[in-house]
Amino acid sequence: MARLAGKPGVPCPCRRGARMVARQLFPAAVHRKLIMHHTILGRTGLRVSVAGLGCGGFSKLGLNAGKTEDEAARLILEAVDLGINFIDTAAAYGTEGVVGRALKSIPRDQVVIATKAFVHRNNEWWTPERVVASLDNSLRLMGTDHVDVFSLHGVKPDEYDYARDTLGPALAEQKAKGKIRHIGITEFPETDFSHALLSCAVRDPLWEVVMVAFHMMHQGARQSVFPLTQANGIGTLLMFVVRSIFADLARIAREMRELAAKGLVEKWLGETDDPLGFLVHEAGAATITEAAYRFARHEPGANVVLFGTGDAAHLRTNVASLLKPPLPEADRARLVALFGHLTNGTGLDGHPPAAH
Ligand SMILES: NC(=O)c1ccc[n+]([C@@H]2O[C@H](COP(=O)([O-])OP(=O)(O)OC[C@H]3O[C@@H](n4cnc5c(N)ncnc54)[C@H](OP(=O)(O)O)[C@@H]3O)[C@@H](O)[C@H]2O)c1
Numbered sequence: 001m002a003r004l005a006g007k008p009g010v011p012c013p014c015r016r017g018a019r020m021v022a023r024q025l026f027p028a029a030v031h032r033k034l035i036m037h038h039t040i041l042g043r044t045g046l047r048v049s050v051a052g053l054g055c056g057g058f059s060k061l062g063l064n065a066g067k068t069e070d071e072a073a074r075l076i077l078e079a080v081d082l083g084i085n086f087i088d089t090a091a092a093y094g095t096e097g098v099v100g101r102a103l104k105s106i107p108r109d110q111v112v113i114a115t116k117a118f119v120h121r122n123n124e125w126w127t128p129e130r131v132v133a134s135l136d137n138s139l140r141l142m143g144t145d146h147v148d149v150f151s152l153h154g155v156k157p158d159e160y161d162y163a164r165d166t167l168g169p170a171l172a173e174q175k176a177k178g179k180i181r182h183i184g185i186t187e188f189p190e191t192d193f194s195h196a197l198l199s200c201a202v203r204d205p206l207w208e209v210v211m212v213a214f215h216m217m218h219q220g221a222r223q224s225v226f227p228l229t230q231a232n233g234i235g236t237l238l239m240f241v242v243r244s245i246f247a248d249l250a251r252i253a254r255e256m257r258e259l260a261a262k263g264l265v266e267k268w269l270g271e272t273d274d275p276l277g278f279l280v281h282e283a284g285a286a287t288i289t290e291a292a293y294r295f296a297r298h299e300p301g302a303n304v305v306l307f308g309t310g311d312a313a314h315l316r317t318n319v320a321s322l323l324k325p326p327l328p329e330a331d332r333a334r335l336v337a338l339f340g341h342l343t344n345g346t347g348l349d350g351h352p353p354a355a356h
Contacts, residue, residue, distance in 0.1 A: 002068035017235075024269060034323050036083025039303050040288055042235030044182040044208050046112050050297060051322040052086035052237060053079040054308035054316075055095035056348050058244060062310020069098050076102035087303050088237065089142075090116040090210075091134045096141035103143055114209075114237070116153035116186060119163045135174060144262055149209050149235075150174070150302065151184030157196040168206050170233055182208040182235075189213035189240055190350035194345050195224045202228035213240035214302065216276070216295050217339045217346045226301025236303045236356045238296050243346035246292035253344065255346055264344060276300060290321040298326035 037050045053076065056060050061072035065335050076087065086100075096115060103111070117134035118126050127133075135150060150171065151165050163185065174180045174336065187197045187208050201207050202225060210229060214221045224273065229236050245251055253273050260270025269275040276288050285291035297305050307318050326332060 004335070014315060024129050026296070034320060035318075036081070036085075037323060039113075040235075041149075042208060043233030043301050044149070044235050048086045048215050048235075048304050049084045050304060051082075051084050051319050052088055052304040052306040053084050053088065054239070054306040055089035055099060055309030056093040059308045059310040060093055060095055061098055061308075063095065063098070064309065065310050067310055069101060072098045072310070073101035073313060075106060075310065075312060079315055079319075080106055082320065085304075086112045086114070086237075088114045088306055089138075091138055092116070092118065092153065096138050100142040102145075105283055108144060111204060112148040113144065114149035114151065114184070115142070115147050116184075117152040119152050119155050119167060125162060126167070130165055131167055132170055132174060135179060139179065146179055146181055150180040150182070151182045151209065151211065151214055152185050153186055154199075155185055155197050156188045157192060157200070160200050164201075164204060166208060167213065168274065168352065172206070178184045183209065184209035184237075186211035186236075186237075186239075187213065189218075189348045190345075191310065192218070193345040193348065195219075195220055196286040198225045201236055202232060207230075207234060209235040209237065211239055211306075213348055214238045214296055214299065215241050215243070215246065215347055216335050217245075217342050218348060219336065219340045220343055221301075222257045222299065222340070226299070230301050236301060238299075239304045240348055241296040242289055242292050243347055247289045249274065252288065253325055259344075263288050264342060265338060269338070278334065284328050286333050290317075290324070291327060291331070293318060293321040294308040294324055294327050295332065297322050297331075 038047050039050055040046070041048045058064060061075050063072055072095065090098050092287040099113065115138045121127065124181060130236045138147065140147060152167060153213060155163050169178060171183045175183060183202050183206060195212065198210055198212055200209060212221050212225050245255065253275060256265060256275040259265040260267050278289060279291040280284050285294060293305060296302055303321055309315050309318065
């Protein structure tokens with residue numbers, strides 16, 4: 001069996017290295033005729049795939065399910081072979097080393113690598129020195145001399161002034177040195193249901209990229225984030241598009257019953273086991289999960305839809321979903337009418353499903 005670069009029997013990295021390796025690892029049957037769509041990530045000018053591979057979430061490329069680092073790195077290679085060129089990781093995920101393994105087989109300029117460092121965790125404010133040390137460690141683990149997007153990670157609204165005024169200058173300095181190409185910030189959706197953090201950040205010129213939670217039952221970014229990211233040329237990365245709700249029909253029904261009982265959604269939605277079933281029909285989506293990806297992907301202002309997985313079949317299905325056209329307008333409009341007002345944090349889990 002072919003191995004990752006750096007191991008015996010591995011082709012040397014070259015311009016088409018990733019594709020060559022991935023084609024050896026995966027049978028021809030999986031190389032469908034899908035052609036990736038690209039977009040420009042705001043004023044960074046980066047040309048990025050509309051599908052982005054998240055190396056965190058509950059899957060962490062499968063490491064959380066017991067996969068090895070080699071298996072996880074192979075998943076990255078398969079993603080690249082499917083046309084994904086945006087890879088999102090973070091110091092906190094424990095997957096930067098895996099990204100580094102994959103990068104040995106991928107020409108560096110063929111992928112856009114994003115990573116992150118915290119601002120405040122466990123009652124400790126991260127100093128500029130600590131953030132720079134984190135960046136340097138990320139570069140070391142990934143075996144690269146620069147990251148394309150370096151973001152402050154999961155920033156809460158009351159941490160914003162410190163992030164911008166104390167850490168911002170250090171990030172700008174690292175950018176001037178070439179270790180960071182573009183500066184970003186990601187919100188903390190688990191508690192910031194109204195995008196209070198990003199509502200401020202999109203007005204400040206420091207940030208070139210933001211990561212925002214957006215999904216069928218959490219649509220607030222349409223009003224509070226996307227108008228200004230578009231006006232100010234800020235690139236957007238979407239997270240929580242599926243997370244642990246939109247691949248779990250029983251959970252959708254359960255949450256819908258609770259929302260209906262609170263009067264937050266129409267009563268009938270709480271009286272059926274398949275409240276989002278109206279999305280699945282011949283001219284519409286094949287599954288609820290597909291509907292979730294298509295809904296987010298075609299939202300005006302959305303650049304890259306991130307998804308995490310440790311499962312090669314899910315990887316391929318998700319890419320295929322993201323390359324499908326928008327949902328039929330009647331379905332999209334119905335989702336907006338039914339759920340566009342929700343700001344209660346449905347589906348914004350901070351813990352794996354097992355913890356619930
Ligand atoms: N504040 C932040 O900066 C922040 C917070 C959260 C996430 N992120 C980033 O965003 C990325 C995406 O995270 P997310 O929060 O949106 O959640 P996610 O990791 O995309 O969650 C999707 C979950 O559903 C499963 N799944 C994926 N495709 C599926 C399919 N086709 N059918 C059934 N199940 C499927 C995955 O498990 P399987 O392994 O079984 O496929 C995964 O656990 C992360 O990896 C991370 O890079 C950033």
